[in-house]
Amino acid sequence: MGTEKSLDxxxxxxxxxxxxxxxxxxxxxxxxxxxxxxxxARVTKERWITGVSKDDIDFGLRPGDELDVGSTICNEIRQHHIPVIIEDVDSNAIFCNHHTPQQYGFKSYISYPIFLKDGSFFGTLCAIDPKPAxxxxxxxxxxxxxxxxxxSFHLEAIHKLNHANRKIKKQQEIAELRETFVAVLGHDLRNPIGTTRMCADMLLSAKIPDAAKKQAEIIKSTSYRMQSLIDNLLDFAKGNLGDGISLHLKSDNIELEKELHEVIAESKILNDNRLIETNINLSHDVDCDINRIAQLLxxxxxxxxxxxxxKEPVEVEISSENSEFSLAVINYGETILEKHQENLFKPYFKSKAKSNENGLGLGLYIASEIAKAHHGDLYVESNEGxxxxxxHMPLKSNIESAEAL
Structure with missing residues (x-):
């Protein structure tokens, strides 16, 4: 407790x-x-401490220096809360024989109490001089x-600022612990989900009734959805922890196109064989992280x-030409309001109209972070349904690996 008081x-x-x-x-x-x-001076029942001073008489007190609190008039002011003014000790009936002026050799003295906003006594503003005044x-x-x-006003403002800073620091620590927990949890969930998908594949390859096969397909599609959610969650946690989205750049159009077609095929399966019209034309080499571009798509x-x-198709247009790689996904349905468009790439964003929809609200945010990591941009246009x-990103990157800002 003593140490805590000293620190305070x-x-x-x-x-x-x-x-x-x-x-x-x-x-x-x-x-x-x-x-x-x-x-x-900061004055308590036990201590008198110099806070700040102007010393033109070589009294010798600097910030942090102390006097015996019992030897000071400030200690009496702490008790009765009344200012003390002495123009000349020798002619003052109350203080002419007082121990304090005798000990410290002053003739004139003035001290006013300092109270904080809550009414508590903090210390004094005091002045002394060896001559009468x-x-x-x-x-x-x-x-x-x-x-x-x-x-008093400034001390209160500083106390509030310090309290706010401590609160912010505490919240930051809690947020970091939460993100660490999410990252660890997401990592630990990958293995059982992978096992679930493998078991579903085994069931689908076995001779089982159609009803059971249908259930296996549901299990497999669900595992893919869970894997996608976990990947987004892990990327979000890494970004908040300062790790960013790391890239492993590679120029291999054959592998890139293969991965993109696999993503489209999986998306069809997971969405009841929805129609996805695809046009991929990679006429120039694309320097990118293939897995990340596939994740973005x-x-x-x-x-x-x-x-x-x-009932409407979703269109996918992917090309590499004119020194640029572009990837566009087009759908038909409800127009996105302009006031919502600027928030689409923020984490956890969902419009009020869609607040009950499934998902974490991280997909577009992660896509935008992947775009940034490739020194590219992700845009949205929505009108008339x-x-x-x-x-869009440049075809050639001058950086071998990058992290999202």
Whole structure:
């Protein structure tokens, strides 16, 4: 407990020194009152600590230096909360024989209490001088009252700022732990999902009744959906943890086209053999992460199939020409409102009209991060019932690996 109190008091001293213009304030008090030592002190029942000082009499107190609290008049002010003003110790009936001026050798003294907003006593704004001074007047008293209120105001503002910063830091720590948990959980789920899909494949290759085969197909398609969700979740967690989306660039159009066709075939199977009209023309080499481009297409197709009329085809246009690789997915259905379009690539975004839909709301966000990692752009256009998501990137990248910002 003692250590905690020491740390709190040390922080109070730091807070005093963070007050804007505090040194200029002490200079003004000194020149206005002719008191050559002025200080803000943190005062408790056990301790008197210098917060900040202006010392033109070599009194020798710097921030953090202490006096025996029992030897100070500030300790008495802490108890009765009343300012003390002494123009000349020798002619003052109350303080002429007081131990404090005798111990510290001053003739004039003024000290005003500093209260925080909650009414608690914080310390004092005090000044001393080895010579008598004319300080018991309205001008000096109003000045000290004004400046103690000003110091209190700034201390309260600093306390609130520090509290807000601690709260933000705590929230950031919790968020990081949550993202770490999500990443670990997603990684651990991959193996059982892979096993589930393998078992479904074994059932489909075996001689089983049609009804059982139908169930196996459902299990397989569900496992693919779960795998897609987990991949998006892992990518999102990695991005929030600062790992970004890493790329393994490769120029192999044959493999790229094969992966893209597989994504389209899987999307058809998972969506009751929906019609997907495809046009792929890779006439120039594409330098990309093939798996990531396939993931981008998968996410765009998932979105298009979910939000289009089931009787309408989904169109896929992919080409590499004019120094650019482009990939577009077009669907027909409800037009996306312009006010929603700017939020589509944000994580977890769902329009209010679609708030009950399945999914995490990460697919388009991950697609946009993959686009950024390839130094490309992902766009959306939606009008008159036609929506097109298009990805464009330069054919040749000067970076062998990159991370999403």
């Amino acid at each position: 008091l040390r922080k109070d001293i730091e807070d005093i020194n963070e007050i804007p213009g505090i040194h200029e304030l002490l200079n003004v008090i000194s020149s206005s009152s002719n008191m050559r030592f002025v200080a803000v 004319k300080i018991n007047n309205d001008r000096i008293k109003n000045m000290f009252k004004l400046y103690t209120d000003l110091i 998968s996410n765009l197709l998932t979105n298009a199939l979910k939000h289009s009329e089931s 036609k929506t097109c998501f298009s990805f």
